[in-house]
Each structure stands twice: as C-alpha cells, then as structure tokens.
Amino acid sequence: MYAQLVETGVKRIKALSEMSEQERAFQEKIDAEIKIEAKNWMPDAYRQTLIRQISQHAHSEIVGMLPEGNWVTRAPSLKRKLQLMAKIQDEAGHGLYLYSAMETLGADRDEEIAKLHNGKAKYSSIFNYPTLNWADMGAVGWLVDGAAIVNQVVLQRTSYGPYSRAMVRICKEESFHQRQGYEILLTLMREGNQAQKDMVQDAINRLWWPSLMMFGPSDEHSPNSAQSMAWKIKRQSNDELRQRFIDQTIPQLELLGCTCPDPHLKWNAERGHYDFGEIQWSEFYEVLKGNGPCNQERVATRRKAIEDGAWVREAAVAHARKKQNKNVA
Amino acid sequence: MNTKTDLIEYLLRLGDSALIQGQRLCQWCGHAPALEEELALMNVGLDLVGQARNWLEYAAELLDDGRNADHLAFRRDERAYRNLLLVEQPNGDYAVTLLKQFLYDAWHLPVLSGLAQSSDERIAGIAAKAVKEVTYHLRRSGEWVERLGDGTEESHKRMLAAIPEVWRFTVELTSADDSEQRLHTAGITPDAAQVAAAWQAKVSEIFTSATLPLPPAASYFYLDARRGLHSEHLGILLAEMQFLPRAYPDATW
Numbered sequence: 001m002y003a004q005l006v007e008t009g010v011k012r013i014k015a016l017s018e019m020s021e022q023e024r025a026f027q028e029k030i031d032a033e034i035k036i037e038a039k040n041w042m043p044d045a046y047r048q049t050l051i052r053q054i055s056q057h058a059h060s061e062i063v064g065m066l067p068e069g070n071w072v073t074r075a076p077s078l079k080r081k082l083q084l085m086a087k088i089q090d091e092a093g094h095g096l097y098l099y100s101a102m103e104t105l106g107a108d109r110d111e112e113i114a115k116l117h118n119g120k121a122k123y124s125s126i127f128n129y130p131t132l133n134w135a136d137m138g139a140v141g142w143l144v145d146g147a148a149i150v151n152q153v154v155l156q157r158t159s160y161g162p163y164s165r166a167m168v169r170i171c172k173e174e175s176f177h178q179r180q181g182y183e184i185l186l187t188l189m190r191e192g193n194q195a196q197k198d199m200v201q202d203a204i205n206r207l208w209w210p211s212l213m214m215f216g217p218s219d220e221h222s223p224n225s226a227q228s229m230a231w232k233i234k235r236q237s238n239d240e241l242r243q244r245f246i247d248q249t250i251p252q253l254e255l256l257g258c259t260c261p262d263p264h265l266k267w268n269a270e271r272g273h274y275d276f277g278e279i280q281w282s283e284f285y286e287v288l289k290g291n292g293p294c295n296q297e298r299v300a301t302r303r304k305a306i307e308d309g310a311w312v313r314e315a316a317v318a319h320a321r322k323k324q325n326k327n328v329a
Numbered sequence: 330m331n332t333k334t335d336l337i338e339y340l341l342r343l344g345d346s347a348l349i350q351g352q353r354l355c356q357w358c359g360h361a362p363a364l365e366e367e368l369a370l371m372n373v374g375l376d377l378v379g380q381a382r383n384w385l386e387y388a389a390e391l392l393d394d395g396r397n398a399d400h401l402a403f404r405r406d407e408r409a410y411r412n413l414l415l416v417e418q419p420n421g422d423y424a425v426t427l428l429k430q431f432l433y434d435a436w437h438l439p440v441l442s443g444l445a446q447s448s449d450e451r452i453a454g455i456a457a458k459a460v461k462e463v464t465y466h467l468r469r470s471g472e473w474v475e476r477l478g479d480g481t482e483e484s485h486k487r488m489l490a491a492i493p494e495v496w497r498f499t500v501e502l503t504s505a506d507d508s509e510q511r512l513h514t515a516g517i518t519p520d521a522a523q524v525a526a527a528w529q530a531k532v533s534e535i536f537t538s539a540t541l542p543l544p545p546a547a548s549y550f551y552l553d554a555r556r557g558l559h560s561e562h563l564g565i566l567l568a569e570m571q572f573l574p575r576a577y578p579d580a581t582w
Contacts, residue, residue, distance in 0.1 A: 062364065062367075065358060065359050065367065066358075066359045068358075069355075069358030069359040072355045072358050073352060073355045073356055073569055073570060074569060074570065074572060074573060075573075076403070076573035076574050076577075076580070076582040077399045077403070077574070077582045078348075078378060078381070078382045078385075078398055078399055078402055079382075080582055081351075081355075081378055082375060082378055082379060082382070085351075085355065085371050085374055085375040085378065086371075086375055088358055088367075088371050089367075089368055089371035089372055089375060092364055092367040092368040092371065093368060095364055096364055096365070096368070099364075134573055134582070184582075187581060187582065188582070191581040192580060192581060193577065193579065193580055195577060195580075196577065196580055301359055301360070302359070304360070305359065305360045305361060305362065306362070308360075308362065308422075309361065309362020309363060309366075309423065310362075311481065311483045311484055311487070312362035312363070312366075312423045312477070312484070313362055313363055314480070314481050314483070314484070315476055315477050315480025315481050315483070315484030316476050316480065318480045318481045318484075319475065319476040319477075319479055319480040320476075322479065
C-alpha cells in the first residue's frame, strides 16, 4: 500500500524464451521462490522498481509520523500518550529498516529523501489527510495500520530478501499498533459519552475511503502490476487485498457499533464477500499528484526539519572527524 | 508539616519535571534533524513520561482524595505544578534542546541513584528502574553537548548562545528547600549537597570537553517552581496538553 503506484518502466513482460541467459536464470529463481539477495544479479528494471517501492514505503513511515505527531502533545491520558509515543518511535524505526533495505540495492538514502522533499518521490496518499479529533488516533491505528498490515503480510513473501525480512519485523510491531488503535475506539464507544462516540463515527467517516485507497488503483488501472507480480515483488493484486481488508474490517466496525460511510456496502452471500461502492478515483489521483488536503504541509515540514537540522548533522560529522584525528595522533 | 505532606510534594516535583520534559520532547516529533534523532527523542520522552506516571501514581495514592495520576497530570493548573523551571523552557533550536536535556539529566541521574537507596521501598523501586533509563539519557545528551560544542564554528556559536538562555534556571538543581531537607533527614531522599556536587562535576567535565565556558553559579531571583512560581511558558504548555480532559471532564479515554 505504501507503494500505490510504482513505475516498473516495463511495457511488456518478456517470455522466458525472449530472455538472455542471465535474465532467464533470474526469472527461474523467482519462479522457484528463491529469494534474491543484494549481491545477486538482477535486471536493472527490477532493481529500480524495488528502489522506488521500498523508498516510497520508507518515506511513508516518516511522513506517517506527522498526522500522529499532531496529537502526541494532546493525548488525553498518560497511558494514551505513552502508547502514541511508542508507536511514533516504532515508525521512525521502520523508516530506518526500510532505508537500509533500500540501500542494499545501491541507492543512497539522502538522495532518495531529497526526492521526497522536492516532490519527485511519493509516499502513501493516506498521510495527506488531516487528523482532526482524538478518535483519529484510534482510527489511524485500526484502519490505516490495518490496511498496511494486509499489504505487508503479503510482502513478507516478496522476492527480494532484504525487503521481505524488513516486512517480517515491521508486521510484528504494526499488529500491536493496530490492536491498540482499535482498543482506543472500543473504549470511546463503550465507556465514552456522546461527544466521544460522535468523534469515533466522524473519524471513521473521514478515514474509511482514504484507507481503501491505500491499496492503490483498481487492477484494470494498474499497468505496472503485471510485471511486479511476475517478479513476485507484489504477490496479490490491489483489488484482492482491498477486498480482504473490507471483509475482515466490517465485522470489527459492527462490533464497535459504528456505521460505514458507504451506502452500497452489502454482504454478497454468493461471492462470500462484501460488495462495496465506487472509490472516488479522481480524489485519489489528485492526492497522489500533490493536491490533497495536507500534501504541502507534510512535505514542507519534512523539508524544514532536514534543512534546519543541517548544522546539527554537520557538527556531528566535524566532531567525529576531530575525534578520529585525535585517536590517530 | 509531616513527612507525608513533604513526600507528596516531592513526588509531584519529580513527576512533573519528567512529564514536562517529556512533553517538550513530544513537540519535536517530525521536526528532528535526523531520523535517528526522531527515534532518540521519542525514546527518551517515553521513558520520562513513564517515570512521571509512576511518581504521580504514588503521589495520588498518598493524597487519597479520589484523584489519580491522570487527574494530577491533566487537571492541575500551573500554580499547582511543581516541575523544574528548566524543563518548561521552550525547545529553541537543537542546541537549546540538548543543553536543557543534558543539564536535567546530569541532575536527574544522581537524584535517582540516591533515591534507589531510599528507605521508602516504593521510591527505591521506581528509582532503580529509572536509573537505567536516565544513565542512557545522560550519556546521549552529554555526547551531543560535546558534539555541538566541539563540532563546527556554527554549532559552537549556537551552544554559546544556548547557555545564557537556560543557565539561570539551574539554580533549582543545586539547592534544597526545608521540605527536601526534612525528607533527607528521614532517609527518604538523597543529600542535596551531594547531588549538587555530582551535577557540578558532570557539567564541568562535559563543558570542558565541549570547549564551552562554564558560567558562574546561577543565583535565585523570584521564580521558584517549588512554590508554583513558573515562567510564562508553562501555562501555554498545559493549555495544549490538558485540553481534552478539561473539555470533557467526565470522559474515559
């Protein structure tokens, strides 16, 4: 989900018979479910696609700290403040794992971060939505991390070893955050007053559709998916994962006693799945293009943090050099 | 004054300082100069808010007036807050933030080490756990003061500018009032003179290696957080931190 639209740069998938010997050996390894490691040969397009996908994923962790950081100073109890701080700390850690995984492919994190700051690299569309009440902290945990987990559980089997191993670690922590988020909402719904219950429904109304968009465009509009699937970077299609998310989330929504802001949502016994309404794709593409509610603020905040901190990083480098020189002398 | 009253007062001082320092660190979220620093700031803040909760819970039990730790954190006004003036000061740039953190950590560690020997078992237990955390905080903030003091010309200049912004508030770290003296006599808290000596030694050591001039000892003037006389910064900090529990006083979160 953190890689909603990743260009593969490949127009058409080659058949094995059209491949060079190296390419064929690579594809056969993929087909045999053998993980690709950093030192192995890989097609350049595979390498570039992964760099784009993993960096988008890493950027999402970092930009994703901001909507929650917006409430960490206002968390309403010591317990909730501690939970939120621990969660944000985990997200910074996930960003670090992912940048490390990306660097095994020969990319440089500072260069990729510069692309984020000049608008050339993407991050998950969800983090361009504002957090407007405390229940958003629960809804982000439950819906946003929930959608992330559906994607990431599958990515644990992604073909590139370092990425798949990062996903295993990240999923463990994410599941914890998701349960915590849901527990925030349960507490508000079961023990809260009417104003608090209204906060929950309002948060769900605002975050439901953006959460569904986290799975990316519908399959018919995902031109890059076929190659990503052939390389087993992606393991399941956007629509399959979105359906799984909806199917598992609706019972949780019912348990909360809340409603879904989708008048077309309905159980389809024949399919064994929920049918649901059409996503506002125009909104999705506007947000991805940079025209969402918080795109400008999010990128500006990150850019400013790195620019304002330049003197700190330079001081750390200068000091390390001085110490090294002293040790040599 | 009886020991219980003194003890409640002391627990509020410890808890409030940790909480307000943690709150200041929360304000850095998303704005730190490096990803590793985002992680470290949240990590240190998490430790401190956790310690605050432990101290405030104990204070609430002793108060026994129906309030719990959350009530103490989110419903007291600034005149009832007992945190050190140092920790309520604004974050400023990274030099101010780290200098504040270091000056606090260098005081916090000897205090907690002393409290780990307290005749009050509950205090000794909480402090023993906190010592491990604050040992790490002090190592980190001390290293940063060295890095920035003895880094580039720019970082040195910024550290020099940070010192007068916070130094005058250190007077609270090296003195004790009557209430604290009585607790020490009762074997509950460490000797303030020993804490002050440890603080001065550490600050002197780190300032020297950071190539920073050590200012003369700060002296008392009017403000006194032990009596709830704060700077103007605390009221605004509390308005932000307390708004939800204040707006919905009967709510469970």
